[in-house]
Amino acid sequence: MTNEQMTSSETESTDEHEHGREQQTAPTPGSGLTDDADGGGTRSETERTVLEARNLDVFYGDEQALRDVDIDIPENRVTAVIGPSGCGKSTFLRSINRMNDLVDTCRVDGKLAFDGKNVYDEDVDPVALRRKIGMVFQSPNPFPKSIRDNVAYGLEVQGIDDNVDEAVEQALKRAALWDEVKDQLDESGLELSGGQQQRLCIARAIATDPEVILMDEPASALDPVATSKIEDLIEDLAEEYTVVIVTHNMQQAARISDKTAVFLTGGELVEFGETNQIFENPDHDRVEDYITGKFG
Amino acid sequence: MATETGGDTGFGQVSRAKDVAFRYVTLAATLVGIVSLAILLAYVTVDAVGWLDWQFLTSPPHPDPFEAGYYPALVGSIALMVLIALVTFPLGVGAAIYLEEYASDNLLTRFIQLNIANLAGVPSVVYGLLGLGLFVGLLNLGFGTLLVAGFTVSLLVLPIVIISAQEAIRAVPDSQRQASYGMGATKWQTIRNVVLPRAMPGIMTGTILALGRAIGETAPLIMIGAPTTVFGVPNSLFSKISAMPMQIYTWAQYPSTEFQYGVVAASAVTLLAVLLTINSIAILIRNKYQQQQS
Ligand SMILES: Nc1ncnc2c1ncn2[C@@H]1O[C@H](COP(=O)(O)OP(=O)(O)OP(=O)(O)O)[C@@H](O)[C@H]1O
Ligand SMILES: [Mg+2]
Numbered sequence: 001m002t003n004e005q006m007t008s009s010e011t012e013s014t015d016e017h018e019h020g021r022e023q024q025t026a027p028t029p030g031s032g033l034t035d036d037a038d039g040g041g042t043r044s045e046t047e048r049t050v051l052e053a054r055n056l057d058v059f060y061g062d063e064q065a066l067r068d069v070d071i072d073i074p075e076n077r078v079t080a081v082i083g084p085s086g087c088g089k090s091t092f093l094r095s096i097n098r099m100n101d102l103v104d105t106c107r108v109d110g111k112l113a114f115d116g117k118n119v120y121d122e123d124v125d126p127v128a129l130r131r132k133i134g135m136v137f138q139s140p141n142p143f144p145k146s147i148r149d150n151v152a153y154g155l156e157v158q159g160i161d162d163n164v165d166e167a168v169e170q171a172l173k174r175a176a177l178w179d180e181v182k183d184q185l186d187e188s189g190l191e192l193s194g195g196q197q198q199r200l201c202i203a204r205a206i207a208t209d210p211e212v213i214l215m216d217e218p219a220s221a222l223d224p225v226a227t228s229k230i231e232d233l234i235e236d237l238a239e240e241y242t243v244v245i246v247t248h249n250m251q252q253a254a255r256i257s258d259k260t261a262v263f264l265t266g267g268e269l270v271e272f273g274e275t276n277q278i279f280e281n282p283d284h285d286r287v288e289d290y291i292t293g294k295f296g
Numbered sequence: 297m298a299t300e301t302g303g304d305t306g307f308g309q310v311s312r313a314k315d316v317a318f319r320y321v322t323l324a325a326t327l328v329g330i331v332s333l334a335i336l337l338a339y340v341t342v343d344a345v346g347w348l349d350w351q352f353l354t355s356p357p358h359p360d361p362f363e364a365g366y367y368p369a370l371v372g373s374i375a376l377m378v379l380i381a382l383v384t385f386p387l388g389v390g391a392a393i394y395l396e397e398y399a400s401d402n403l404l405t406r407f408i409q410l411n412i413a414n415l416a417g418v419p420s421v422v423y424g425l426l427g428l429g430l431f432v433g434l435l436n437l438g439f440g441t442l443l444v445a446g447f448t449v450s451l452l453v454l455p456i457v458i459i460s461a462q463e464a465i466r467a468v469p470d471s472q473r474q475a476s477y478g479m480g481a482t483k484w485q486t487i488r489n490v491v492l493p494r495a496m497p498g499i500m501t502g503t504i505l506a507l508g509r510a511i512g513e514t515a516p517l518i519m520i521g522a523p524t525t526v527f528g529v530p531n532s533l534f535s536k537i538s539a540m541p542m543q544i545y546t547w548a549q550y551p552s553t554e555f556q557y558g559v560v561a562a563s564a565v566t567l568l569a570v571l572l573t574i575n576s577i578a579i580l581i582r583n584k585y586q587q588q589q590s
Contacts, residue, residue: 102477104400131480141471143490157481157489204479 047074050212050242051096055110058091058100058267065091066267068110073259078234078243080257080275082250084290088267089246093214096244097133098126114212131158134205134241136215140197142189142204147172147181150189150200154208167207175203176233195226202233206241213237215245219252231256250291254279262287337568343561352562356527357543361554366563369543371529372442373511373570376539379446380453380510385503387450388457389492392499395458396465397487416455423452424519432520439521443533448516453506460502464495497585504578508571514541540567 051073058066065088073079081089091100098119100106111118119129131154142150151168155161168185172178177199181192189200198218205213215234219227234256237243247253253260253275260278262271264286271278271287282288355365391412399405427448431437437444468491476486492499517539524546526538544563547555 097478099474099478102474127480127482129480130478135478137471137474137478139471141469141475143472143475144494153476153481153489154479157476157479157485201475204475208479 047077049073050075050115051244052113052116053111054113056092056095056112057109058088058095059105059107059109060103061105064267066095069267069269071261071269071272073242073244075242076238076240077258078238078245078256079259079261080253081244081246081261081263082248082253082290083263084265085248087263087265089263090216091267092263093135093216093244093246096212096214097130097135098124099130099135101126131208132210133212133214134208134210136198136201136205136213136218138217139221140194140201142192142197142200144188144190146186147189147192147200148185151203151207153204158208160208168203171203171207172200174206174233174237175199176229176236177203193226195222195229198222198226198230199233202230202237206237210241212242212244215243217246217248220248227252250279250293262290264290340561340564340568343557344565347558348562348565352559353566357525361552361559364547364555364559366540366543366566368526368529369538369540369563370566370570372526372537373539373541373567375442375530376446376449376537377507377511377574379442379533380450381503381507383446383450384454384457384506388454388503388506389461389499391454391458392461392465393487393491396462397483397491412455412458416459419515420452420513421515421519423448424516426451427516427520438534438536440517440523440536441534442530442537444520445517445522445537445539446533448520449510449513452513452516453510456506456509457503460506461495461499464498464502465491467498468494497582500581500585501578504574504581508574511539511567511571511574512541514539514545517542518545540570 049072051071053069053071056066056069057064069092081092083089094100095108095112096114096119100108108120112120114129114133117124119126134154143153145153148165148168149156151171152164155164155167160167169178169182172181177196180196181200184191189197192200198221202213202215202218218234219230222230231252234243234245238258245253245257257275259273260275261269262278262282262284264270271282271284273283278287279291282291351363352365353370354367355363356368357366358364395405395409399408427444431444431447432439437447472490472494473486476490481489522542523536523538524542526536528535530537540563544560544567547563548560550556
């Protein structure tokens with residue numbers, strides 16, 4: 001663990017100085033394996049770090065939910081966050097777009113940089129930050145408004161009012177929902193099925209064209225058919241967006257993600273690397289035990 | 297479990313005696329309330345027959361019971377309700393939004409919260425005293441004027457409006473707020489677009505029920521020096537006003553039995569009718585909003 005942290009801090013200093021797109025990806029910390037261990041084999045090998053955490057601690061009151069997390073989340077990839085219940089996955093996700101600010105007792109230490117800028121710096125407006133980072137929640141939470149108004153919500157709060165219909169159509173198409181709802185845009189979003197509602201929420205999140213999309217177990221309330229639709233969608237989204245997805249479903253993480261972060265009880269990020277490597281040959285026995293279902 | 301393999305027929309029997317007894321006890325409790333209300337209504341309505349007519353509703357009070365009318369009190373009460381609604385709705389909703397959405401959960405907030413709950417239980421005569429001291433004495437808005445009466449009764453029902461609005465706001469699922477904040481909405485945008493529309497039916501219902509309480513208040517009006525009898529309808533905020541319960545109280549003290557039974561009963565029925573109308577409007581508004589929501 002100590003060894004890993006040292007390696008990552010070295011990576012950090014390189015990152016900070018040259019944020020160049022051409023920069024060679026750092027070796028997965030501590031893994032000894034490089035990127036070409038076929039993880040994102042189909043994509044370009046050059047990747048830019050979009051989200052970068054260093055020594056990130058999150059507390060709720062006196063209780064520590066995340067412990068010294070270091071991670072580099074690459075651009076236009078799907079990064080899965082897995083781990084047992086209560087290990088801090090949601091907390092991690094919510095610390096990225098500062099949704100934890102809404103919890104009175106929550107306190108954050110350390111650094112979490114988005115495009116190189118620490119989002120916990122005093123001059124960062126969390127509202128502006130959230131406009132660049134979309135979020136999809138565990139259970140679908142459309143507003144009791146029409147489908148159109150749901151998708152247009154982000155545009156409305158950002159004061160964007162030209163080409164709204166076009167943006168709504170685009171977002172619904174990208175969320176693979178357009179064909180199902182194009183004739184009922186004025187009907188309530190609550191009248192859709194659970195799976196459609198979740199895709200509506202995804203459409204709502206991408207309508208404003210954010211850079212990053214955070215998803216907290218987006219398929220946990222859905223049946224297998226709806227789930228596989230969402231999974232296909234996530235893989236498509238990664239062409240344009242950086243996706244960070246929390247999931248309890250190992251197969252899902254293995255199927256859709258390029259990188260996987262494993263948190264274990266106590267809020268530690270135990271291992272982070274290429275998904276294939278994590279699932280086939282993890283460095284830590286605890287991670288292997290968790291993935292193979294021996295504990296969790 | 298013990299009877300699983302026991303000698304009883306089938307699965308055995310479980311005694312329902314307490315079930316049945318409890319059912320009748322709760323039924324009796326329900327009936328005591330409903331039946332006594334029905335008897336009361338029947339009595340008043342029977343007494344009001346022959347007295348409650350168009351002439352009664354449109355004439356000013358008169359020493360002769362057959363010519364006495366309720367018009368100034370009726371209009372006075374309605375004007376009072378409108379004023380109270382205008383005052384308590386924004387103040388109550390504002391306070392509720394502050395307490396639920398802005399205030400952090402610290403000692404001061406809890407102290408304020410506790411006191412709002414306490415204020416809701418303060419007897420109305422005490423509010424009358426407050427109104428007398430503050431609005432009549434300090435601010436010099438005049439004895440028994442519409443303005444003073446409206447403000448005083450507003451203070452009285454404000455805690456009820458705040459508490460019911462808070463409950464309505466609290467009932468808005470947090471996932472809705474999260475969705476809004478997650479989209480980069482500011483607090484104000486979230487409150488306006490997501491929280492208030494969803495809480496509005498509850499807020500309306502609470503406010504209108506509070507108005508129902510306000511319409512029956514007499515003690516604070518007596519305290520602020522509202523006249524016992526008024527012959528004209530209010531035409532400004534500074535007109536002296538009477539209100540329906542006040543007029544009932546006055547007439548009930550007249551010696552003649554025509555007043556004590558007929559006129560008072562007619563007034564009471566009118567008061568109840570207005571009250572029921574207000575409550576029905578509350579239900580209509582709530583249902584309409586709820587339909588829009590889903
Ligand atoms: N709002 C909160 N207030 C206090 N403690 C919290 C809060 N949210 C989370 N916690 C605590 O922080 C820890 C991590 O919670 P978190 O929700 O991040 O876990 P998780 O990994 O997402 O779990 P799950 O898989 O069950 O969703 C838990 O111990 C939890 O009790
Ligand atoms: Mg979670």
